[in-house]
Amino acid sequence: MSVTASFSRRARWRLPEIVFWLLAFAALLLPPGKHLLLNEIAILALFALSLDLILGYAGIISLGHAAFFGTGAYAAGLFCKLVTPDPHTGLAVAIVVAAALGAATSLLVLRGSDLTRLMVTLAVALVLHEVANALPLWTGGADGLQGMTVGPLLGHFDFDLYGRTAYAYSLVTLFVLFLLARRIVHSPFGLSLMAIRRNPLRASALGVPNRSRLIAVYTLSAAYAGAAGALLAQTTAYVSLEVLDFQRSADVLLALIIGGTGWLYGGLAGAIAFKVLQDVLSASAPQFWMFWMGLFLVVLALVGRERLGQGVRGLLAKVMP
């Protein structure tokens, strides 16, 4: 079998994937009540997907991915307040702004080792947090950005109290961006990223321009995170400083780790598991949730992500590439 054939086989749609998306869209028909949670899941899934692009495919560890999420959220919020309430242009603007920030900071992030990256990404997020906090005229500071009135979707569908429109909006955005990501990771570009992650030296010996590829994927990932942030801002009509918190960066990392890095459904599955568990566990006490999350991480690290992942993933990878 030729190499091309084997790669295009890997990129083919499988039945479980189709079922998964049909179910996700069918959830729109559920009676009202769960759509707010579903909306949160879709947003977190998009955010985790964006982290997966750099962590799972390109091997860049980030502890400050919330920087782009928050930037997207504030960009969408401010755009809505100051320019036009139309959500679609707002989303596009947020994506562009976050991508610009990603391109700018990628130059900082790509220098140095894992450790330097951890700290630079963390510091970038913290700088933005401080900036947002220091400009209450623009961002509302600690009170958050209030008074957003988001216009109707496609000019027809208003965002309702039960979140059905919100979920539809987030899910469609997630689906479109997922299709794009799926196309990208199965392209030669995506394969070269995986080559860089496995062995940067060998990849560059094969003629892969490591640096520009990493800058490109970092920018792409920032754009995705910005889209997720914009969705949150528009569907809740509110942006608080929390969008830039360290906690948010840690949460998305955890969601992605639960689902597994390096395959696109990892972020989606992780987001579902994460939000559902959070919903159940923090119902009794918020500390419970944090404690169990911490315990899970410790056990995961001790057992070994690879070893634990292999069992689950081996099972799933057979049905979902």
Added chain:
Amino acid sequence: MATILFDGVAYGMLMFILACGLAVTLGLMNFVNLAHGAFAMAGGYVTVTLMDRWGVPFLACLPAAFVASAALGLVLERTLYRHLYGRDHLEQVLFSIGLVFIAVATTDYFMGSSQRNITLPSWLQGRREILGVSVGLYRSFLIVVCGALALGLQLGLTRTRFGSRLRAAVDDARVARGLGIPVGLVFAATFAVGSGLAGLGGALGVELLGLDPYFPMKFLIYFLIVVAVGGTSGIMGPFLAALLLGIADVAGKYYLSSALGGFVIYLVLIVVLVLRPHGLFARAR
């Protein structure tokens, strides 16, 4: 001006005591321990509890905080940390974030989420005029205690048998083991001392930094800055970095508004990391 410098030095000294354990685990042993602040928090809560509930004097609480955190560090090192020494950074990050979450949740559950304070003994309160500079007594106390500790650490690392064993174990664990150095024990002892110092720093810092269950997350970046800027060449690099951080932070918050001053240090961190990825005071490896 002189007062700001003085306060900055005191703050920096405190940061050094808090972060020097991390300088060893992260800088020398190359273990990303984001949970370092949890040991500092443990020391802080030991002090608060001892003082509030049993009326133990402040000075007696300090050694207690050191011992409690060191014991905690030793237990965790022997049971959990040592399994992760050789792993990749992502797993160490996940593990230590997990520990931070557990620490925050447990503390929140048992101690409550409110900010805790202590009442310093009267001889440490207030300010004095010395050579025309208004000097806080507690800050002078901090400078004396932390300065003595820093000196002791430097001598311990460079002049004692344990120090040379540690340096050998860090430089090349396999050869050190071959020479009969008990590498595991050396690391465990180092980890315990580092955690103990963090606990001591937490106890000393309650007055300056405040104490609540989110302490490990709030100050994480400060510890990382000390290590990142200080480099891995030993104790002096992080010490100078801590002083720099303290002065920059205090001066930044004084001269700019407190909100804007907050991110001066982050910008400094980014610039340093970009220009000198191995720290300002790194030796060539």
